[in-house]
Amino acid sequence: MASSLVSSILVLPTSRCHQLKQRLPLLASATPPSTHKARFVARRKESVSVQQLQRPLIEYMRLPASQYSVLDAERIERVSEDTFRCYVYTIKFFTFEVCPVLLVKVEQQPNGCCIKLLSCKLQGSPMVAAQNDKFDAIMVNRISCESDSDKSLVQQLTSDTIIEVSIEIPFAFKAIPKQAIESAGTQVLEQILKIMLPRFMSQLVKDYQAWASGNASRQPLGTGEI
Numbered sequence: 001m002a003s004s005l006v007s008s009i010l011v012l013p014t015s016r017c018h019q020l021k022q023r024l025p026l027l028a029s030a031t032p033p034s035t036h037k038a039r040f041v042a043r044r045k046e047s048v049s050v051q052q053l054q055r056p057l058i059e060y061m062r063l064p065a066s067q068y069s070v071l072d073a074e075r076i077e078r079v080s081e082d083t084f085r086c087y088v089y090t091i092k093f094f095t096f097e098v099c100p101v102l103l104v105k106v107e108q109q110p111n112g113c114c115i116k117l118l119s120c121k122l123q124g125s126p127m128v129a130a131q132n133d134k135f136d137a138i139m140v141n142r143i144s145c146e147s148d149s150d151k152s153l154v155q156q157l158t159s160d161t162i163i164e165v166s167i168e169i170p171f172a173f174k175a176i177p178k179q180a181i182e183s184a185g186t187q188v189l190e191q192i193l194k195i196m197l198p199r200f201m202s203q204l205v206k207d208y209q210a211w212a213s214g215n216a217s218r219q220p221l222g223t224g225e226i
Contacts, residue, residue, distance in 0.1 A: 036169045038181045042189030043162040046197040050145070050157050050205055053212035057145050057155045058111065060208045065106045065113070071203045082106045083118070099123040104139075112144035134168040143204075157204065159197055163189050 050057055070076035070084065077085050086102040103118045117139035122128050141161040146152075165185065173181060 036174065038167050038169050038178055038185060040165045040167075040182060040185035040189050041163070042186055042193055043160075044190070044193035044197055045158060045160045046201055047156050047158045048201045048205060050155050050208065052153055052155060053209060054214070055212040057157065057208060057212075060211055061112045061143070061145050061157075062108075062110075063211075065108065068106070069207050071207060079103070097124050098128050102139075109142070109144070111146070112142065115139075115141040115143070131170075136166045138162075138164040157201065157208075159201055161193060161197065163193070165189070 065082040070078060075087050075089075077087075079085050083103065083105050086104060088100050088102065090097050090099045099122070101121045101123060103120075105116050105118050107114045107116065117137060120137045122132050139162070141159060143157070143159050145155050145157050167185075169178070169181060
């Protein structure tokens with residue numbers, strides 16, 4: 001179910017990145033504290049109205065992770081019952097192409113679930129791969145509906161997402177004021193959330209409709225395309 005958001009959360013398709021090429025690349029993994037680090041933070045909440053069918057939305061939201069549809073088999077693979085690996089789209093920044101691979105865990109909650117980023121690895125050129133020890137990334141996405149969702153024909157499904165990236169500023173960008181770097185990076189994250197969350201919510205609603213209508217196959221809906 002909700003795991004497909006992660007495949008979209010830290011990435012823009014090449015066409016969108018071209019429009020934002022004045023922004024900084026997002027580089028992510030573990031690194032020691034440094035005075036030459038920039039911090040980007042973005043948060044967005046997206047809600048959609050859902051017409052309830054034969055089975056209430058709250059029952060769908062309470063499904064165990066083992067019964068989740070990955071929504072997009074081209075980008076998501078199941079590692080265990082509650083852990084997923086996400087191969088996101090290639091991002092093009094300046095002359096570099098970056099493909100993040102995310103490992104996320106889904107935690108059950110009373111009226112939904114919480115998706116947390118466990119790790120992120122960058123694939124690409126040797127220079128891109130070299131950034132894997134120079135950043136930290138945190139992503140939390142809480143997906144929920146009202147606890148009394150079986151009492152109304154229309155319910156609200158909500159995704160509340162926060163992303164934080166802390167990156168060691170590459171040498172080529174050290175002449176740029178830190179404040180300008182952080183502003184640019186934050187705008188990139190905000191744009192990603194603005195584009196990707198509505199798509200994710202749309203897929204989630206379609207999966208609920210299939211499940212509520214009696215389709216127990218849990219087949220993925222996506223084709224790997226934005």
